[in-house]
Amino acid sequence: MSVAIENFVKAIYKNGKSKTNNTKPGNIAKVLNISSAAATDMAQKLAAKNVVIYEKYQPLKLTEKGNKMALSIVRKHRLWESLLFKLFDLSLHDIHKEAELLEHQTSDLLAEKISEYLGNPKFDPHGDPIPNADGEITTIDTSIPLSKAQEGKSYIISRLISSDKEFFDFCSANGLKYGNTVTISKQFISSKMTQISINNNTIVLNSDFTNIIYVNENN
């Protein structure tokens, strides 16, 4: 399967999981920066290959085969991110960009070696779960967005759901990183802002940020 197909299938998978949940060709096209026409075309070709279920004007769905494909690519992506993050001094944004390419040129054997080397990690540096070699995600995600965290409580950062450079730069500059502890000092309900305390600093975040920073309770 080509790089174009792999990215297409992965985009359907990811958009199916995200809360917008829009897997129509037009949306996939937007994500991949191609025309809707190209996306429709690809969808029809993948339907013939039994990777996608295509019905005119309907959202795209992955077949069992398509789902396996997507999870295999996601696994490779997240393993690469984990390895690059561990070995090199690179930002979350940079490792994501590199992994976006490397994921398509990685044999199953190499993926196993990377996983083994890292001690078969269950999460990547963004906090995203890494599917196992059978394409299964066994972990259960109990995390909530910062916007829903309780005032006064302490949490551990579990996910940074983004691929935006500026966001990651901001996070990195302020200690907002997987595994670090934050305390919610105030939730400004009407203005949808959240005031947190991290590393003895106080930061007020708007909802753009508090909706993509996920945390787990700190027990």
Next chain:
Amino acid sequence: MSVAIENFVKAIYKNGKSKTNNTKPGNIAKVLNISSAAATDMAQKLAAKNVVIYEKYQPLKLTEKGNKMALSIVRKHRLWESLLFKLFDLSLHDIHKEAELLEHQTSDLLAEKISEYLGNPKFDPHGDPIPNADGEITTIDTSIPLSKAQEGKSYIISRLISSDKEFFDFCSANGLKYGNTVTISKQFISSKMTQISINNNTIVLNSDFTNIIYVNENN
């Protein structure tokens, strides 16, 4: 530049260096497993891009630009081989196969990070020199093939010039590996065989092998 172009340019570079020294389209085609027609076609396109000098029926030559390209890809290939060999339990044949793909999806930034992580190595696990970031090979290769080594002398293995799985399997099974010491017990001139001693074992190698195993004098 596409993967096809990068592999093409690299093939011209490598064939220009090898002793057969045949960079005509037909030979490049054979190396890349494509038709001669495809190779001629590509040569003409790359001439238009100022990467290759193309004259009908003549060997292909790289321009300065093409040479830089080739060295950049070779650098990435050899850095990947070095990294994979260091981190994982993979054969020389396997790391070569993986590097053949990864080399095309590696930013200059990532290449720098890999190089730095490895302590800016000058040779890869096959003993091939790694060009620096400016595309220069600064080391001088003083090694000679085992077939030309002197009876009774001791040498250090410096290069294994091949990409054949069976060859690497044989080498690995017999301790024939970059950096190891061999002693030449006998050169059978007329039959072109060489008897060596390595790890207290005696092995007789034919010229297929002694021409691709290179060594340096052990001072």
Next chain:
DNA sequence: ATAAATTTTTAAGCTTACTTAAAAATAATT
């Protein structure tokens, strides 16, 4: 030097992955 064999080039055609422009269907608004 000629003829035969081999290699290279040209020509025509295919698939993949795109594009833009128009037509058709769906979704939103009044």
Next chain:
DNA sequence: AATTATTTTTAAGTAAGCTTAAAAATTTAT
């Protein structure tokens, strides 16, 4: 419910990177 706006699909076309088959040039052998 009808109109309008938006989205999706179809249609036609392009570039890259291949293929095979035939023509042209070079190389080798006689």
